[in-house]
Amino acid sequence: xxxxxxxxxxxxxxxxxxxxxxGVWVALLQRSEAGLRRRLRRVLPxxxxxxxxxxxxxxxxxxxxxxxxxxxxxxxxxxxxxLSQRTIQKVAVIRYNPFSDTGGDQSFAIAMLDSLGNGxxxxxxxSRTDTRVFAKPVQSGRSKFQLSDEEQDAIKKALAPxx
Numbered sequence: 001x002x003x004x005x006x007x008x009x010x011x012x013x014x015x016x017x018x019x020x021x022x023g024v025w026v027a028l029l030q031r032s033e034a035g036l037r038r039r040l041r042r043v044l045p046x047x048x049x050x051x052x053x054x055x056x057x058x059x060x061x062x063x064x065x066x067x068x069x070x071x072x073x074x075x076x077x078x079x080x081x082x083l084s085q086r087t088i089q090k091v092a093v094i095r096y097n098p099f100s101d102t103g104g105d106q107s108f109a110i111a112m113l114d115s116l117g118n119g120x121x122x123x124x125x126x127s128r129t130d131t132r133v134f135a136k137p138v139q140s141g142r143s144k145f146q147l148s149d150e151e152q153d154a155i156k157k158a159l160a161p162x163x
Contacts (some may be wrong), residue, residue: 093110
């Protein structure tokens with residue numbers, strides 16, 4: 001089959017156009033691939049070797065490990081939070097002079113309470129001849145023992161919201 005000159009020109013022109021279109025397409029694909037590589041370099045850690053599937057699998061395993069660590073830290077946080085509720089958080093000191101024959105406010109009452117108002121109130125009565133120390137348990141801001149006015153003031157002051 002012999003083609004005339006006009007048909008051959010059209011075939012050559014079509015082939016040239018096809019080659020140009022393919023060249024433009026290859027250039028666009030290379031540009032797209034370069035952009036993809038740039039984005040992958042930002043996402044993947046430096047020095048990683050292997051294929052993208054291996055790298056992503058390692059990252060997934062790391063994420064699983066991090067999830068387990070976060071769960072363990074959350075559990076520890078809740079345990080510490082529960083423990084901190086039972087620690088001494090509220091303290092107040094009232095100094096006073098119960099006897100007229102002594103100088104200065106050397107007697108005191110100290111309330112040491114947790115977040116629920118449980119703890120102890122310590123009081124010391126100082127006189128010229130001796131010093132007496134008392135400890136009384138406190139539950140929810142109250143004691144089953146008789147409290148002095150100063151001990152009650154110390155408890156109220158300790159339980160008062162901080163400014």
